[in-house]
Amino acid sequence: MTQAFSPNKHPMPRTARPLLTAMLLLSLAGLAPATPEKAAKFYEDALQRYEKGDLEGATIQLKNTIQQDNKMLAAHLLLGKVLLKVGELKGAEAAFEEALKQGVSRNEVAIPLGQLYLLLGERKKLLDELTVQSLLPALQPEVLTLRGTAYAMSGNITLATKSFSDAKALDPRSASPFIAEALMYLRAGERDKAKASASRATELGADKPAAWYTLGTVLYAMQDYKGSATAQEKALALDKKHIDARVGHAFALLSLGREKEASTDLALLKEWEVSDPRASYMRALLATRAGDAAAAKTNYAEAVDQIDALPPGLVAGDEPLMMAGALSHHALGNLEKAREYLRTILTLNPKHYVGQMLLASIAVQSKDFTLAVPILETMLRNNPDDTQALYMMGSIQLARKRYPQASELFERAAAKSNSADAVRELGFSQLGLGLDKQGLSNLEKAYAANPADTRSGVQLALTFARQGQSAKALQIAETIVKREPDNLTMINFLGNVRGRIGDKAGARAAFQQVLAKDPAFRPAGINLSWLDIEERRFDEARTRLTQMLTRMKDDPDVLFELGTLELRAGRPAEALRQWQKADDVQRQDPRPGLAMIDYYSSQRQVDKALETAKMLAGKQPSKFAVQLALGRAYLAAGESTNARLSLQEATRLAEFDADKQVAIGRMQLMAGGIDQASYNVQKALQAKPDDLQALVLQTEIEGRRGDAAKIDAALKTLQAKHPGTVPTLLTTGHVAFSRGQFAAAQLAYRAAMDKAPETSVVLLLVQAQIAGGETDKALQSLESWTKKRPDDKLSLRALAEVQLQAGKMDQARKSFAQVVALEPDNASTVAAYAALLQRLNDAGAVAAAEKAVKLAPNDAEVNDVMGWILLQRGDKEGGLRFLREARLRNPTSGEIRLHLAYALAKSGRKAEARDELAAAQSSPVKPQPAEELARARRELGL
Structure with missing residues (x-):
């Protein structure tokens, strides 16, 4: 006994279910026409029954409520809570998911849904769908604890520890994270840490049965059976029907030889109709001790049937369940099944003494002596400070071709080598790290030492073209083609270089030269089609690409180009179809998936964009563009924690590309990752010390942190490096505004507006004017701007709101009416107009509000x-x-x-x-x- 198990702590008696079903059918029969009013009455009755503990009655009335009004959010939510309490887990999940589907905030279902996912063993689903971002602060500690438990049950101790630490930081008086942390440490074999956490839980939650149960569980694992029994008794004093504590108490009593008292606990569980495999296992042990082989076999089989019927995900994360299953299968002679449970246990906790001993016993019986090898590997993976584990992990990573580690080994090898090939590879590595100067130097050395080294020449030409050194790029490409005039790949490469430097006519000539020699040369056909698309010669490109598909059906590159063509031609549905095909037939090129994500995002189809990004990241996790797209999709969906994780991976992949690092940093800041954004800035400035956007972001980060001296220092650097630019002026205005220096902010924003007259800058100026108590000036600014741009909906809406704030009701009504006329189908605008009409006691308020709804x-x-x-x-x-x-x-x-x-x-x-x-x-x-x-x-x- 080492861990809690409570899939059905208070299950509904089986005899009650047919009666409940019959009552539900009767209650739903012969109903009058459904109305929201009847639904409201049923719901209020259900709520009162729930509050009084009448769960069956509440369920019936909630079903009636939903029959009357299937759109009532409160009914779906309460139904989920009721079904969770009675142990109808799948029904509860369906109710919660329906509530979410219809629009209930995750704040309302986060905790019960997280508990439900753990009971169902759906840890990945919990981690994917239950995040603390956008949740109310009061909910975040408990949700972090649930996430920590899911990570721990999945074997990710690092993330579990962080989640528990975050939960404790948010609510230092909560016992919940200490309870979950204790069980995690116990599974990892760190019993002293487990005891410390469990003891702290009882100090913080002396009135919580779960805290005492957890301490009892830890003490049992430490073979302090007397202490375990005492702790479980304290839990039972608080809740005599605490199932886990009752089972734990029975285990402790059995270990103390107090079999009669243990039998009393087991009898109570049977009286309460609790189906618990651990209880069945203990009954089998008692029968074995009593010499009743038949009863022992029956109870072992009962334990096995109960465990095998549970969701695999739940069993895989519950150590006592797996041990009960392994021991019961072993007792019944099912050695292979026992072996499966033990392998899972040792995967999660390689220090599990009983598991190791039992598995060794099974290995001897079956003469499978190689079974020790995977056990040893698991132990080494779970102990990173062990020298052998470090060695083996390094070997596994090399065998799996882990590119970061391979890159590190390659750099060391290149540094020790004097060959031209080694110098060339060092140059490639340095270019990958963003060290262009050093990389180019080494590539030029390698190319000079061996002019026939095409790899060096091609990389040099591409790098020069990317840097805008057109003459050098073209010279090298032409030299290669002169040396190899019949090499179609190099002629096509020459066309690419010409295209990169803006010579489209030269590029077209090169591609046509290749196709004249070999009409089936695929890269040149794709490149020529791209030129056609750029020049809007859609029919020519479509014909060529379609012909190419006759030579190679489902060519992903050709399908991608067809998708791009169709989108440019105004046929988005066909573009999506081609991109989907291109994505389905390969797992290397992220472009089709990225194109679909971009399209869905442009259409504000957030769910589809996120779903597509997740699928793409699952197939291609090591691509920078994929991780960036996934982070952006998570942000759009409001999942900041997951966004930060994706962006962190993108940071690693971006290396020292300044533009990429700044882009990631801005997204990290949006996701609340201040330290991560700062790291992005530092990497960008290492590559480009005076980068404007990096310096702007650095100032914004210091502003978010609130250290005045550091803000001033960052702003001073920005102003010195890039004086008078629009980004510098706007940043200067932001800093002044944050300090309440509204006059200075206005000066900066006005200067920026003079250089970049845009609505967004005008609104910043207006905001500063209002904050400075100059509402009249703000009105003048907006009136002047809207006169010049009468169709600017954003500025008109701002004008109406400022007029409303200034008490100019009639003017506000007119301005709002203009906005509504410009966007009559914008619900937010219509609702705001309705609210204004209500303030004016205008009878049209209800009609406007109804239209908005x-x-x-x-x-x-x-x-x-x-x-x-x-x-x-x-x-x-x-x-x-x-x-x-x-x-x-x-x-x-x-x-x-x-x-x-x-x-x-x-x-x-x-x-x-x-x-x-x-x-x-x-x-x-x-x-x-x-x-x-x-x-x-x-x-x-x-």
């Missing part, structure tokens, strides 16, 4: 506007319905929660209203203005 029925803010307007107009039930929807879709909004608190109080649900009001006060996005909270407390009597 029709345009965006799943938008939280739009639902909030609709609900708040209805509430203010006396429709309490309608208002409450829309405000519940809004809150479930965006629980981080204090404004929405404040509105819901009003609605609940008006409906007589004062306790729930208090909870919502408290949540509104602690929300990341607090209500504005703040005095609304004080007024709410007074009006609601809270």
